[in-house]
Amino acid sequence: MCGIAGLLLGNSLEDVAVEVIEALYQLQHRGQDACGVAIANLGQAGECTKGKGLLSEVFAQSSQTSSLKGNIGIGHVRYRTAGLLTENEAQPISNRGRPEIFFAHNGHVSFPRTAGYQTTSPGSDSHGVLSILASTLEKIDLLFPQESLAKKVLRTLRGLYSRCDGSFACVAMVDAKLLVGFRDPYAIKPLVLGQRQRCDGLIDYMLASESVALEKLDFEIVRDVAPGEAVIIEQGVRSQTTVQFHQIVPVRTYTPDIFELVYFARPESTLDGISVQECRQRMGHALAQTALEELGADTCFQIDAVVPVPDSGYVSALALSQSLNIPLALGLVRNQYCQRTFILPGHEKRLKAVRRKLSPVASEFAGRNVLIVDDSIVRGSTSREIVRMARKAGARKVVFASSSPAIRFNHIHGIDLADRRELVAYGRSNKEIAECIGADAVLYLPLDRLVGCCRAAQGEQSEVDGFEVGVFTGNYVNSGAETLQNSITAP
Numbered sequence: 001m002c003g004i005a006g007l008l009l010g011n012s013l014e015d016v017a018v019e020v021i022e023a024l025y026q027l028q029h030r031g032q033d034a035c036g037v038a039i040a041n042l043g044q045a046g047e048c049t050k051g052k053g054l055l056s057e058v059f060a061q062s063s064q065t066s067s068l069k070g071n072i073g074i075g076h077v078r079y080r081t082a083g084l085l086t087e088n089e090a091q092p093i094s095n096r097g098r099p100e101i102f103f104a105h106n107g108h109v110s111f112p113r114t115a116g117y118q119t120t121s122p123g124s125d126s127h128g129v130l131s132i133l134a135s136t137l138e139k140i141d142l143l144f145p146q147e148s149l150a151k152k153v154l155r156t157l158r159g160l161y162s163r164c165d166g167s168f169a170c171v172a173m174v175d176a177k178l179l180v181g182f183r184d185p186y187a188i189k190p191l192v193l194g195q196r197q198r199c200d201g202l203i204d205y206m207l208a209s210e211s212v213a214l215e216k217l218d219f220e221i222v223r224d225v226a227p228g229e230a231v232i233i234e235q236g237v238r239s240q241t242t243v244q245f246h247q248i249v250p251v252r253t254y255t256p257d258i259f260e261l262v263y264f265a266r267p268e269s270t271l272d273g274i275s276v277q278e279c280r281q282r283m284g285h286a287l288a289q290t291a292l293e294e295l296g297a298d299t300c301f302q303i304d305a306v307v308p309v310p311d312s313g314y315v316s317a318l319a320l321s322q323s324l325n326i327p328l329a330l331g332l333v334r335n336q337y338c339q340r341t342f343i344l345p346g347h348e349k350r351l352k353a354v355r356r357k358l359s360p361v362a363s364e365f366a367g368r369n370v371l372i373v374d375d376s377i378v379r380g381s382t383s384r385e386i387v388r389m390a391r392k393a394g395a396r397k398v399v400f401a402s403s404s405p406a407i408r409f410n411h412i413h414g415i416d417l418a419d420r421r422e423l424v425a426y427g428r429s430n431k432e433i434a435e436c437i438g439a440d441a442v443l444y445l446p447l448d449r450l451v452g453c454c455r456a457a458q459g460e461q462s463e464v465d466g467f468e469v470g471v472f473t474g475n476y477v478n479s480g481a482e483t484l485q486n487s488i489t490a491p
């Protein structure tokens with residue numbers, strides 16, 4: 001996962017740091033391991049503040065922000081997929097050379113053997129990308145000294161795309177002059193451009209992983225960056241900013257990661273012209289249909305309550321309860337001071353976090369048949385714990401439903417689903433999964449229905465032509481899947 005943001009304010013006398021951090025707060029759900037921002041003034045060296053933990057920990061003091069001066073900046077919230085959980089690998093990362101690059105990456109990249117690059121953090125794919133960017137740009141800078149920085153960056157990106165594979169949505173700040181955003185040729189990871197018209201006639205620009213970050217900062221969506229495309233926003237003298245889109249390599253497919261719509265993204269966001277909320281509503285209605293077919297009408301009508309799993313299960317659960325005309329019961333309460341649990345490293349930590357995060361309202365379960373709805377069942381830590389709570393609170397029959405299909409393969413594009421054998425659905429039938437989590441039955445939304453829901457939620461402008469669904473099928477949209485899959489390590 002990971003969240004990225006980049007901002008360039010039209011007025012070069014203004015400071016952007018507070019807004020970059022604010023944008024990251026809107027993306028905190030995408031990464032909780034580490035975070036950071038890099039800020040610069042036109043023509044000056046950038047400053048970076050980053051560290052392990054949440055934004056509220058790393059930027060606890062306002063003095064840390066006020067010392068970051070400049071009108072251009074990028075930021076990152078990290079959920080590690082490769083490399084270490086060290087401060088050095090928190091992002092943004094920089095070459096600290098000439099031209100100076102600050103870089104932030106969402107996704108998971110692999111490199112063919114021929115890519116040949118050197119880095120101080122060998123395990124980190126993001127450092128690998130930066131290293132290729134920096135060494136290529138340095139060479140191009142020497143070879144084509146007369147060219148504009150934007151042209152040199154374009155040449156650099158062409159070289160980069162031929163040397164790496166996988167998923168990447170990235171933002172970079174080059175020589176405190178260019179804000180650059182670029183996306184892999186399959187558009188697996190999200191990246192959207194926004195603009196904000198100011199009263200003084202100038203325009204501010206912003207790139208972000210999710211539209212919610214743009215909207216919260218009063219930016220309007222310009223458009224999503226297309227597969228294989230880069231956008232270069234350049235600040236000139238006298239605050240004149242230009243924006244150029246360039247197709248770096250041909251579009252392979254326009255196939256965003258469906259798991260963004262299932263779980264990662266916030267429901268307020270629109271990704272590639274698809275409303276996350278609408279997808280999840282449709283998934284709930286489709287799950288209701290599946291329940292009728294698989295459990296049978298009699299069993300469905302014996303269900304007393306539909307219980308959503310906070311937070312990502314809410315939208316689909318409500319839609320399902322409406323479809324089946326079964327009351328929704330808010331039987332699970334979320335402790336607001338706890339984070340997402342699935343992205344925590346280590347089984348023990350995750351289990352402890354689920355227990356701390358969710359608690360049952362006993363009266364909503366006592367003596368009832370319940371249908372509990374979540375967006376996904378991954379390792380089963382959440383579902384197992386919830387079923388245990390429901391039983392303890394006196395539930396009679398417990399059916400656990402997932403508004404996405406069974407996960408039997410690794411997610412290779414920036415989500416550490418670890419070893420396949422950790423997945424509760426790996427090598428198990430639905431009956432065995434139910435036994436494993438202690439439920440009377442489990443129910444999954446079939447893949448064709450999930451895809452149908454997401455396609456039906458596409459707005460008129462959306463050019464998406466399919467989805468990356470490898471986590472459900474083992475077939476990944478990019479050719480380098482094998483290498484990538486092998487490079488994922490358990491936390």
Ligand SMILES: O=P(O)(O)OC[C@H]1O[C@H](OP(=O)(O)OP(=O)(O)O)[C@H](O)[C@@H]1O
Nearest residue numbers: 311312340341342377378379380381382
């Ligand atoms: O089977 P598991 O390995 O437990 O993973 C699945 C759970 O993890 C996610 O929730 P999470 O707590 O991360 O985030 P949320 O609050 O947005 O639902 C997801 O929504 C499921 O509830």
Ligand SMILES: NC(=O)CC[C@H](N)C(=O)O
Nearest residue numbers: 001002080081082106107
């Ligand atoms: N989740 C991500 O997008 C991770 C980015 C990068 N692979 C890292 O581990 O830092």
Ligand SMILES: [Mg+2]
Nearest residue numbers: 310311312313
């Ligand atoms: Mg959840």
